[in-house]
Every structure is written in structure tokens, then in C-alpha cells.
Amino acid sequence: MRSWLGKFKVLFLLSLLALVLAGCGEENLSALIPKGYGADSSFYLIVLTTLVMTFVFLSVMIIYVIVLIRFRKKKGEEDYIPKQVEGNKTLETVWTIIPIILVMIMAVPTVIATFDLADASDADEHINIHVTGKQFWWHFDYETEEIHTSQDLYIPVDTKVYVHVKSDDVLHSFWVPSISGKIDANPENVNTMFLEAQEEGVYQGLCAELCGLSHSLMDFKVIVVSQEEYDQWVQDMKSADPDEEPLDAVAQDGKALFEENSCMNCHAIGTPSKYSEDRVPIGPDLTNFGNRTKFAGVLDPTKENLVDWLINTDKNKPGNKMGDMGLTKDEADKIAEYLMQLKHSDVTPESVGN
Numbered sequence: 001m002r003s004w005l006g007k008f009k010v011l012f013l014l015s016l017l018a019l020v021l022a023g024c025g026e027e028n029l030s031a032l033i034p035k036g037y038g039a040d041s042s043f044y045l046i047v048l049t050t051l052v053m054t055f056v057f058l059s060v061m062i063i064y065v066i067v068l069i070r071f072r073k074k075k076g077e078e079d080y081i082p083k084q085v086e087g088n089k090t091l092e093t094v095w096t097i098i099p100i101i102l103v104m105i106m107a108v109p110t111v112i113a114t115f116d117l118a119d120a121s122d123a124d125e126h127i128n129i130h131v132t133g134k135q136f137w138w139h140f141d142y143e144t145e146e147i148h149t150s151q152d153l154y155i156p157v158d159t160k161v162y163v164h165v166k167s168d169d170v171l172h173s174f175w176v177p178s179i180s181g182k183i184d185a186n187p188e189n190v191n192t193m194f195l196e197a198q199e200e201g202v203y204q205g206l207c208a209e210l211c212g213l214s215h216s217l218m219d220f221k222v223i224v225v226s227q228e229e230y231d232q233w234v235q236d237m238k239s240a241d242p243d244e245e246p247l248d249a250v251a252q253d254g255k256a257l258f259e260e261n262s263c264m265n266c267h268a269i270g271t272p273s274k275y276s277e278d279r280v281p282i283g284p285d286l287t288n289f290g291n292r293t294k295f296a297g298v299l300d301p302t303k304e305n306l307v308d309w310l311i312n313t314d315k316n317k318p319g320n321k322m323g324d325m326g327l328t329k330d331e332a333d334k335i336a337e338y339l340m341q342l343k344h345s346d347v348t349p350e351s352v353g354n
């Protein structure tokens with residue numbers, strides 16, 4: 001019984017692994033299902049290196065097995081000592097040159113791809129977005145469009161979009177696996193790369209650098225829309241009026257409470273005038289909050305979740321820089337109503353591709 005179990009233990013473990021890993025191929029979150037230029041390059045390099053590795057592994061294994069069988073000790077030859085050979089020049093040269101060739105096969109395309117992706121010489125002709133990572137959320141500042149957003153990054157399909165990435169506090173790393181490689185967000189310098197998405201859709205982005213308690217909740221979305229939708233969205237965002245009164249009374253109370261409770265010290269609504277050059281707000285921009293795919297990185301934008309966020313902020317996202325605001329349930333209800341109504345564009349994550 002035991003040996004039977006032993007035999008199948010490995011098989012069992014392998015199937016379990018396969019089962020668990022099967023969840024890794026999510027369509028909008030996988031470097032193995034590339035939907036962008038940078039992700040494509042990475043994917044080709046992954047395939048290339050895997051092929052080279054497999055070739056090495058198989059060659060070594062085959063030689064190993066052949067040697068094991070052919071040169072094993074034979075009956076009647078227990079005391080036989082084979083001819084001792086060492087320092088075969090030809091062999092030594094061959095097995096030095098082969099690995100060098102293999103390394104070159106991997107290194108040359110990797111270096112070419114790295115330089116290609118880092119080349120920002122044509123940035124002037126394209127969309128430029130200044131990305132700032134903060135504990136534990138992302139801010140996006142569209143240079144020529146003069147728009148600020150947080151958490152949701154809207155970009156047009158099939159267009160180069162340069163992101164200039166930095167951090168406002170600790171080290172973060174900007175990564176949209178389906179569209180591009182990672183790039184470090186450092187406090188002391190700006191790193192640049194481009195996104196070029198090939199298909200409309202909503203893609204998952206994340207912070208790939210352990211940056212504190214809620215690092216794993218530092219998600220964001222890249223919303224890839226058609227050029228027309230993008231232009232529309234830019235117009236809508238630019239004309240968002242921060243002083244616009246909500247229609248219903250509850251939301252009006254919410255707006256007043258938002259203004260009374262120092263929310264505006266850290267959050268802006270209706271962007272362009274609020275930001276001086278190079279300034280990143282303390283908290284996320286809320287102009288288009290009603291159209292968020294998620295808020296606080298990972299929470300579904302329901303009123304219930306939002307009220308809970310406003311009352312139990314720290315429980316929802318440990319260590320976040322907003323902290324509990326001491327709101328009553330009633331106040332939180334009204335503010336939530338107001339924020340949920342902040343929909344400044346008909347271009348939304350739901351409308352993408354429709």
C-alpha cells in the first residue's frame with residue numbers, strides 16, 4: 001500500500017500544481033497572453049529562452065542516460081579500470097563554445113529588445129503621461145491634455161503612450177503584464193517606457209515592488225479605448241466642473257459634507273486648475289470617481305463598499321495614508337451618494353469595445 005502511494009505522490013503533487021497554475025492565465029493579467037508591444041517582446045524572449053533551456057536540458061539528459069547505460073560496470077569486469085583521459089583539447093573547446101553560442105542566442109535579442117523598449121527619442125510626438133506611485137495607489141498626469149486621474153489609466157489603442165514613472169515615497173514598480181514589462185518607480189529619478197496596446201479592453205496593472213502593508217492591494221487598471229473614445233474622454237474630463245451641484249438632495253448634502261470634512265485637503269475633483277506643475281495630490285483624484293472599475297485598488301465600486309471604506313478605511317486597506325475620518329454612517333452614506341454620481345464621461349470601462 002505504502003509503495004503504491006509513494007509512486008503516485010509525485011503525480012498527485014504535479015496535478016495539484018497544474019490545477020493551481022491553471023488560474024494564472026487570466027486574459028487581462030497574463031504576460032503569457034500578450035496584448036501590447038512590450039509584452040510581445042517579453043513573450044518572444046520567454047519562448048526563446050525556454051527553447052534554449054529545453055535543448056540544453058534534453059541534450060544533457062540524453063548524454064547522461066547513454067553514459068549511464070553504456071559505461072556501467074559489467075559482470076566479470078569488477079576490477080577493470082578504464083583508460084584515464086583528461087585535457088582533451090577538442091572536447092574542452094567544443095563545450096566552451098557551445099554555451100557561448102547559446103548565451104549569445106539569448107543575449108543578443110534581449111539586449112536589442114531592451115534598447116528598443118527604452119528608446120524614448122520620439123516621445124515628443126506621442127502622448128506623455130507622468131505616473132506617480134504612492135502608498136498604495138497611482139496618479140496619472142496627462143501632459144499635453146492637462147488632465148489628472150488616479151487608479152484608472154485611459155489610453156488609446158494602437159498608439160504609443162509614454163509613461164514617465166516616479167515615486168512620491170518608497171520604491172514601487174509599475175507593471176501591466178498584458179501590455180508591457182515592469183518599470184521601477186523611484187523617488188529620486190524618472191524612468192520612461194512606452195505602452196502600446198493592441199486590443200481594446202480593461203487590463204490589470206499592479207505594483208511589483210514590496211512597498212508596505214497594503215502593497216498587494218496597490219492595483220490599477222489600464223482602460224484601452226478607440227481613438228475616438230479617447231478624444232471624447234479627454235474632452236469630457238477637461239470640461240468637468242468641480243463646482244457642479246448634484247441633482248438630488250442627498251448628494252447635495254454629500255457634497256457639502258465632502259467640503260466640510262477636509263476631504264479636499266487631499267482629494268481634488270475637477271482637475272486642471274487644482275494642480276500646479278509637478279504636483280501630485282496627497283490622495284487620489286476623484287473627478288471621475290463614479291466610473292472607477294475598482295476603488296482603493298481592489299474594492300468593487302458599490303455604495304455599500306464605499307460607505308464601509310469611509311467608515312473603516314484602515315481596516316479595508318491597512319497602513320493607507322487616508323486613515324479613519326471619524327464619519328458617522330449617515331454622513332458616509334451621503335458622501336458616498338455624491339461620489340458615486342461623479343461620472344464625467346460616457347466613455348467608461350463598461351463601454352469599451354462596444
Ligand code: HEC
Binds near residue numbers: 258261294297317323
Ligand atoms: C490626509 C489626506 C486624506 C484625507 C483628509 C481624505 N483622504 Fe481619502 N484618500 C487619501 C489617500 C492617501 C487615499 C488612497 C488610499 C489608498 O488607496 O491607499 C484615499 C482614498 C480615498 C478614496 C478611494 C479613491 C480611489 O479611487 O481609490 C475615496 C473615495 C476617498 N479617499 C474619500 C475621501 C473622503 C470622502 C474624505 C473626507 C471625508 C477623504 N477621503 C479624506 C487621503 C485622504
Ligand SMILES: [Cu+2]
Binds near residue numbers: 136208211218
Ligand atoms: Cu507599491
